[in-house]
Amino acid sequence: MPLLESEKDDAEQLTSGTMKAVVFRGPGQFQLEAKPVPKAGPGDAIIRVRLTTICGTDIHIIRGEYPVHSGLTIGHEAVGTIHELGAGVTGYKMGQRVLVGAITPCGQCEPCLGGHTSQCGGPIGGWRLGNTIDGVQAEYFRVPFAQANLAAIPDHLADEDVILLADIASTGFSAAESGKIRLGDTVAVFAQGPIGLCATLGARLMGASEIFAIDTDPNRLKMSAQFGATVTLSADRDPVKEIMDRTNGRGVDVAIEALGVQTTFENALRVLTPGGILSSVGVYSGHLSIPLEGFHAGLADQTIVTTLCPGGKERMRRLMRLVETKRMNLRPLLTHTFDLENILEAYKLFESRQQGVLKVAIRVK
Amino acid sequence: MPLLESEKDDAEQLTSGTMKAVVFRGPGQFQLEAKPVPKAGPGDAIIRVRLTTICGTDIHIIRGEYPVHSGLTIGHEAVGTIHELGAGVTGYKMGQRVLVGAITPCGQCEPCLGGHTSQCGGPIGGWRLGNTIDGVQAEYFRVPFAQANLAAIPDHLADEDVILLADIASTGFSAAESGKIRLGDTVAVFAQGPIGLCATLGARLMGASEIFAIDTDPNRLKMSAQFGATVTLSADRDPVKEIMDRTNGRGVDVAIEALGVQTTFENALRVLTPGGILSSVGVYSGHLSIPLEGFHAGLADQTIVTTLCPGGKERMRRLMRLVETKRMNLRPLLTHTFDLENILEAYKLFESRQQGVLKVAIRVK
Amino acid sequence: MPLLESEKDDAEQLTSGTMKAVVFRGPGQFQLEAKPVPKAGPGDAIIRVRLTTICGTDIHIIRGEYPVHSGLTIGHEAVGTIHELGAGVTGYKMGQRVLVGAITPCGQCEPCLGGHTSQCGGPIGGWRLGNTIDGVQAEYFRVPFAQANLAAIPDHLADEDVILLADIASTGFSAAESGKIRLGDTVAVFAQGPIGLCATLGARLMGASEIFAIDTDPNRLKMSAQFGATVTLSADRDPVKEIMDRTNGRGVDVAIEALGVQTTFENALRVLTPGGILSSVGVYSGHLSIPLEGFHAGLADQTIVTTLCPGGKERMRRLMRLVETKRMNLRPLLTHTFDLENILEAYKLFESRQQGVLKVAIRVK
């Protein structure tokens, strides 16, 4: 697997100076450590981080629920400036402000050239940062395949305007896109965490009519109304029945799963109209069961599609255009901001789900 | 062509009572005449008109620019109530308020079953009302294939809320849909008459970022900003250069032609990025020329697609859902209202383009 | 549900003369009975059967595994001649030879107009013949929505050339079509019964390169090589490992499930490459389990799509064109022929799977 070549030797590539980074040391063990500043190999870029975030996936990682190797720097959403460019990376200049997607495809392997850039080099292979190579909760990080992954940020957009495009907006929107939402479609979005909220927004941006948003948390439901939901439903009060009643038994054209558990997956299928699409962006941690009746014995022309966050600089450019033209504003999702020095405190808050926290921004000075 | 069978005998089907109708008698000759109220054959419905409109196409017809037979009732956008149902039409009741699309597909011929419902029975065959059979600028009209074409209107929507879905919104939106606009796409819409304005709105509803609206009329450009344009450009000031400059030479992902003349067609092609789509809904009256350079010698992976207004009750239902959920409001397009008795005066105003007229509603009492 | 209106009163519509029909009387109980010849209501046609078949689904029905009402005539694949036409059916003549698809969409309801003709009127609603209304294992049967469902057979094609297009070829091909097979795709087809064989043929016709066919029966595997499989694999010898080895761990672009059980479904998922499509046409009778690892935790951009046999006269016309132009020959699947009088014997053979039986033709004189 040649593309992974450059992933092996993070250690060797580190050189001059040290930096702070959030490092995973085993389940429940992670801390701010000093690490060497990485150095750019051919095709790489080194980014000086300005703003990063904590993601729900990071929580899975520090708990040991999603396996990564000890010593890894965590984090995969970042805005920063170009600190170094490796051989062959052209069209950029030092100090330029860029957004880097959570997924960093090479653009040159068979899956990438076949259009499956998130599956770069193999299953889930496009997700490198904070997964198979050092991530972005640090002062600096290395971007592999930089030519494909550095997206210049327009001057008049703030870091906070674009940081969430790197993962949660790209993922949430892809739920709507893979659902092939058409003008006037009825949509249900199960779970209204940051990704679910972006799925709701994506459904609205693509022209859905009725959008049902389902969650257990009243605060998140309130936010979902701001993000485009036309009906908010408590997950505790039989949302399947509610949706079937409100659609006169017809169900929805597109059902989005944005949590990754059996209940939401199953509910999404049960409200799906014949010919409809269940678009899943949740990360599952166990076998799933498909209920026979929701599936109509496999005879109802239904589709179940899963999507991993699309990355690459063209995706980031395209999403930034939506911010620039004021089609959307994701800043309400950034409920709290911390400095990198205090990131452990930020993790605590984010895990607690207290204080109406949705996304935590980490400022690196 | 068996499907056209029921179109032959408008005359025979007329029975009890007379009504007023706008009848074409030759180029420049049309008037309000008394005609028998039509009668429903098998599969038909007779609709008592409540609200209709005048369309740009009607102007072409009365001028003799688009050929129809003498004696034809004109008009193809209507809201009304069910007055009579032919044999085999089920699931409706007398007096029910319905919207009928301008295009009335049978749903059962090869083109319809193949998904090309506007080409029902043959080229442009789905457009019957006010074209090959009597239209809707009358007190009553006959709907062929009523089972496929009567769309029940939700009680809380006014006639004025939905009337424009019958043609111009369905057409304008189809321009955006055939253009396969994706989240973040840059779009240009050439001409901002009622259909162009709906194309602009459709582009916005589908998630375009930058939307360039081009027209010669400052009032229409002003309206286009209300309908979603982010940049309005005068057609008189080299819009091609403007758009290329503002996109840094990249051009647009989707260019929509909504007028039907060489200049707008050509300009749409000239601003199209490689891989882009020119979506045309204009009605052309002469040969078109494709400029070699805009076409990049046929090597730039460009697409030119034409679309005739989609009809049928499912299309109408879907568009009404967008009104119900307040995703759009087309009423600002209805700038004037007249009674059927005064429709000739309405035609005069509509043709004059005076008084900021966009669409004229005709109320039938 | 107005469309089902005409389904209620099979009894009332029966009139002059009696005929023989295979009637279901309860699990394990079915026989050749005398029944009145049906009569055409508005939009209907009555077909005099020339050739019909026994389908695997019929076996499920007579065993009571798929619920239908007692007294129902079974069967859904038929070629015959037009015996009577109801009001409003035009463009046909008495005695004309026609093919009727197993699925008989109305073409005029919301699902049909929305492009989901097999889901006519509601989930699985397009399947009427031999399911919700009397089927075709009889001397005569009634076709609802005849205008949409009578496909004229070209003179030079024999009944045996086209009979299997009604269900198994349309279904098998739809597996390949919903899998969106592209030129050069690698495909695996799990199970090589008549539908699986047609899926294999469909994959070949659409331009697949490597086609793995999997079954337990060596005879069926042999037939699959004739139908386009490039590699045949015994289901008993770890086909997942075989396929992964032979594709160097890459897996297949499209995996087709043509049986309807957990093992084949699961295997299909396990050999699916990231970004690939699992296209399912099996009829499931229990909950399905999605294995976490085959699903890559929902992150591998995979799609699972189910399809019910497409019907309607345009589908039948299109498939007959493939026979006319000698792109395929389905007659090898018709391994045995019986007269209607001896159909119980035919059922016995078909159930036994002896004598290399694949499909049984029933000739009605």
Next chain:
Amino acid sequence: MPLLESEKDDAEQLTSGTMKAVVFRGPGQFQLEAKPVPKAGPGDAIIRVRLTTICGTDIHIIRGEYPVHSGLTIGHEAVGTIHELGAGVTGYKMGQRVLVGAITPCGQCEPCLGGHTSQCGGPIGGWRLGNTIDGVQAEYFRVPFAQANLAAIPDHLADEDVILLADIASTGFSAAESGKIRLGDTVAVFAQGPIGLCATLGARLMGASEIFAIDTDPNRLKMSAQFGATVTLSADRDPVKEIMDRTNGRGVDVAIEALGVQTTFENALRVLTPGGILSSVGVYSGHLSIPLEGFHAGLADQTIVTTLCPGGKERMRRLMRLVETKRMNLRPLLTHTFDLENILEAYKLFESRQQGVLKVAIRVK
């Protein structure tokens, strides 16, 4: 335009040793010259040519009809072995036999990441070899973005089995693919030169039923029957009328233009059924005219799509799979073979269209 950086300095990169190359010196002037063997920069590969061809486009170039700079090496279809690999190119070894597509996308620019790899860096930008950088009619050539463009050839395939995949097969097939040919579609292919023949083959591979092949040359029509045409028509005998008659006035679902002149373009449009697709792969050298009636005034839901040869190693891999699995054999197109030393003679034959020449292979020893 950073991607073009590496294209500027062909001269500087040349180093050790000299080689023979076909060099363009002005309209009508081209010859076999001695040139330095190119050297690999970062991301490049140097290929030792084994087999190359002459293409119709090369004829346009040497005649001065398609502008390239003086001193350029011509040619864009090649099989060879890896002679040198630049920094960052991994997963290959010296001496390995590879196929390089005519189009060499970078995979990392906005158009590439957006899925338009042939428009790499800008309009037609993916076509570099023998156009904007030195081509392959030489003993060695440089491949830019080698990681994306070196496709390993399976051992058991001969050079002659795969050489035509580089351009004409990829182009011809893309005509069928962009035409979205479905099972049972009726197709017409205008012009049966090498690309038209491959379009015919592509139509067949994708499952067309009737395929009309049109050309003026009886030999090419004969070959088209071998490549899948079901009806061959002389271009001299009103093919539009012929096709409309033979389709009962319906026309074709997909019409392919494979020549690049007004007549074939116009004829393709005139035989196109409503809702159909005109797929164009011809290279046009003048403005095109769209006939109003063939275009049905822009109301017949027709599509015109142009496609430039898809390249990149995944495309080549995929096409080689079709050869490996014996779905096709392109060797009959290679009617003549010459050594590089005698290539001027080969050009003479190719231009003359004598001796039944279709494609000329050039062997480099």
